[in-house]
Amino acid sequence: MDVSECMRTKLVLAKPDCDYKRLLCKIADSVPRLAYVVDDNYKLLGIVSAVDLLKVILPSYMSVGLARSFSDGTEFLQKQVERVKDKRAEDIMVKKFSFLHPHHQLLKADAMIAEKGFNTLPVIDEKGKLLGEITRLDILVNLVNNCSDYNVDDAGLVDLSLL
């Protein structure tokens, strides 16, 4: 089975000059929490995840140890959020990323995701144009539905706040 057969094609896209707040809104509305930064020809330039947005808030020197030295870090964090508001997608995005081509076998996607611990991989054509994405769950659902006797249905969510 090819990657093209089970990739998602509805993606969150952003331009390189998209600002931090807009990026955050885009990502907050999406599953998986990713935005693909593309140029006018949909060539993939980079990827921004929720982790990247969080990382950019924290200064590079901040460690778990140093974070413990604050009794209340709220003011510090507010200052950092203020500092990053002018950041653009091109400043935050990960520029080196792994990817798949649509003709790749699902097995390769499965191996890459398992080996490197990715959650999602973009699918691009030979010229770098973004075509879609494939997630761990997509692969899993496809594998189970095609290779076993049972289908994966929605297990349903439990709202713990109602308990």
Next chain:
Amino acid sequence: MFWTATSIFLVAYALIISEKIHKTKVAMFGAALTLITKVLLQDEAFNSMDLGVDWNVIFLLISMMVIINIMTKTGVFQYVAIKCAKVAKGEPFRIMILFAIITAVGSAFLDNVTTVLLLVPVTLLIAEQLEINPIPYLITEALASNIGGTATLIGDPPNIMIASKAGLSFMDFIFHLTPAIIIIFLFWMLAWKVLFGKRLHVREDLKKKVMSLQENEQITDSALLKKSLIILGFTILGFMLHGFFHYEPATVALMGAATLLLVSGEEPQSILAEVEWPTIFFFIGLFIIIGGIVKVGLVEDMSRAMIAVTNPQPQDMTILAMVMLWFSAICSAIVDNIPFVATMNPLLIDMIHKIYGLQSGTATAEHIQHMAMMPVWWSLALGACLGGNGSPIGASANVIVVGLSEKAGYKISFTQFLKYGVPVMIMTVFLAMIYIYVRYYLLKWY
């Protein structure tokens, strides 16, 4: 053979200076070429005291790295830094001075790079809390690490190499170099007081932010901290007494590292994986390349040239000591001081043979540590270590500080570092020159 060894040496040096290829790759490939061309035989490279790898240096470095790797896990450095900022009551200039002192002391007994790696993040945090530019603080810490590292045998790799080659003990360094460094440090701090004393002021509410930081939260493992401090204390005591008990410093360090590894409960795999193996293999490669040029006689030629320039006499080597000090300082600002000292060590040994009219390889500790020769060894150590302040690439600590600062959004340009580094280098080397001249040639206090 002469031209083969010379070519390997020159090309390796050029590549190390250019930084086009990682220095460890260059040193290892140069060493492999030295062996494959039979400039140096493998037996000589691994077993000869005069031509081969100095295992005393290698094991001392590895052992100290193991001790430091375990100690850093306790959070003690961050604790001390935050405590100092609070002791300074958030006053920016006092913080600068105290951070310079802890960097210098840390670098004297531990590793320069590790010391700055641990202090830079705390400095950036404190600077952010005080809303001040961290760059003067960060450059001060880089300079302090190079100055402090000069004070002891274990403070900086050039000292470890010089001690091993010249058979000098930890206490020799304490007796001869530590006073020089204390004087130099005091003068430097006075200069800093003039430069920064009246410029650094912050609002009271910002000082309160620093005072609210919780230093105790930095200690992650107090049991391990106690064990580490006890074993580090015994190791330093061992260094002080190694000459008396006729142990090499590497034996003392190995004992400390092995004991700490044993009682720490840490997995050896993770601790040993954190040893800076590229640095260790850089040393091994360098020793083999230098062994090659010693064997073919290039070092002997360089030694003749140095003798012609400085005209040393068996009882008086004043000019040689002064030339060595400035030459080492200038070279170390441009070249990594490790290959520089690796080259100068055999050169000085060869000069000793010529000055005292000895057959090759017959110099004893009596000649190597001759009263007239000692100021030359101290000049080499002072020049090579203090010279590292002369440029952002002059010492590993400088490179680390510049890199971390840039990553945090504070770019330190080459010229910006020079603005601080060059005057400090010139001032400290000049003070070292006065120290050497007054102590050894005026007061005759050997």
